[in-house]
Amino acid sequence: MKDVIDVMALQSSRRERRLPDYRSASGHSMATNFIFECGIKLGLQPATVATAAIFYHKFFKEADKNDYDCYVICTACLCAAGKSRDEPVRLRDAVNVAHNSINRGSGPLELGDEYWSMRGAVAQAELLVLRLLGFNLDSPSTHRYLLHYLRSLQEWFPASQWRTAPIARTAMAFLQDFHHSPAILDYRAPHIAVACLTLALHVLGVSVPLASTLDDDAAWYSVFTKDLQKEKNWEIMEKIMQVYSREPEPI
Numbered sequence: 001m002k003d004v005i006d007v008m009a010l011q012s013s014r015r016e017r018r019l020p021d022y023r024s025a026s027g028h029s030m031a032t033n034f035i036f037e038c039g040i041k042l043g044l045q046p047a048t049v050a051t052a053a054i055f056y057h058k059f060f061k062e063a064d065k066n067d068y069d070c071y072v073i074c075t076a077c078l079c080a081a082g083k084s085r086d087e088p089v090r091l092r093d094a095v096n097v098a099h100n101s102i103n104r105g106s107g108p109l110e111l112g113d114e115y116w117s118m119r120g121a122v123a124q125a126e127l128l129v130l131r132l133l134g135f136n137l138d139s140p141s142t143h144r145y146l147l148h149y150l151r152s153l154q155e156w157f158p159a160s161q162w163r164t165a166p167i168a169r170t171a172m173a174f175l176q177d178f179h180h181s182p183a184i185l186d187y188r189a190p191h192i193a194v195a196c197l198t199l200a201l202h203v204l205g206v207s208v209p210l211a212s213t214l215d216d217d218a219a220w221y222s223v224f225t226k227d228l229q230k231e232k233n234w235e236i237m238e239k240i241m242q243v244y245s246r247e248p249e250p251i
Contacts, residue, residue, distance in 0.1 A: 022071065022102045031056060031070045032180040034101060038078055041097045042089055046176055047143040052081035053179040054139050059129050061185065069121070071102060076125035084137035095119050140189035146175055149193055149224050156209050171200035174240050183239040190225040195236035197221070202237075 020030050020037075032053050039049030055077040075098040082089035095118050096108045109115035130137075150168045174196040178184050184192065198221065201208065208220045221228065 019104065021104070028060070028065050028070045031074055034071055034098075035074045035078060036180075037101055038075065038094070038097050041101070042078065042093060044078070044082065044087055044089070045085065046172075047141060048081050048085040048087045049078075050143065050176060050179045051084055051139050052077040054184065055080055055084075055129060055133065057182040057185050059132050061182065062132055068125070071098060072118075072121050072125045073129065074098070075122045076129050079122065079126050080129050080133075080137065084139060091119060091123060095122055098122070142175060142189040142192050143172075145190050145193035146171060146196060149197055149221075152224070153197070153208070158209075161206075165204050165206050167197075167200050167204060167206060170204060171196045174199050177243050178240045181239060181243050183242075186239075187236055191228050191232065192236060194221045194224055194228055195233050195240065198233055199237045199240055 020033055022030055022034055035052050035056060036049055039052060044052075052074070056074060059073060059077065075094050079089050079091065079094050081087075095115065099109055099118060100106055109118070150171065153167070154162050175192065178192065178196070187195075221233075
């Protein structure tokens with residue numbers, strides 16, 4: 001687990017030192033990074049940004065990545081996610097944030113050919129995304145499950161231990177980062193929430209109070225979801241950890 005922490009720290013350091021150059025990135029390798037950066041710049045809630053990543057993964061599960069401009073699709077997914085989460089995104093803001101993220105240091109686009117061309121492309125892409133999703137914008141809120149589980153788990157811990165161990169922040173970070181992987185589509189929301197929570201506890205070296213007295217040390221999370229087997233939980237945790245073993249972006 002220490003390896004996970006070391007990789008997370010390295011990637012955080014890289015992000016602080018230099019923003020990604022999306023123009024030189026190969027194919028869709030930086031697409032979810034682009035979604036997260038633009039989502040933050042647009043002031044969207046983490047769950048909305050995560051929903052945009054889900055839409056992106058769902059779209060390209062069906063569509064050929066060679067047929068579409070990934071950054072146009074990413075921007076469209078942010079707009080669709082805003083509608084889904086009742087956090088609307090102005091199309092002009094989305095276009096300008098996307099353009100600025102791709103073209104570092106540039107200002108807002110003037111109302112000319114380039115702006116209208118990009119705006120039209122994003123609007124058409126959003127319709128395409130919606131059609132491919134079957135106009136179903138419902139997305140299981142794994143964030144809501146995790147928040148509910150954290151609130152319940154907090155009651156099991158002494159207040160001083162809960163304050164000193166950043167369990168909630170670490171689990172939420174794992175959940176948000178897992179949205180970079182298309183593997184997030186393969187598992188149910190309650191199971192992902194439990195896996196993020198379990199992984200956070202392992203990384204922090206924290207044990208659930210009284211869990212050691214149980215016949216099965218995984219039984220503590222059966223109060224949250226009864227159909228999650230220990231092997232499946234470890235499988236999801238491994239998928240989460242794989243996000244941090246991706247090839248790091250060049251310095």
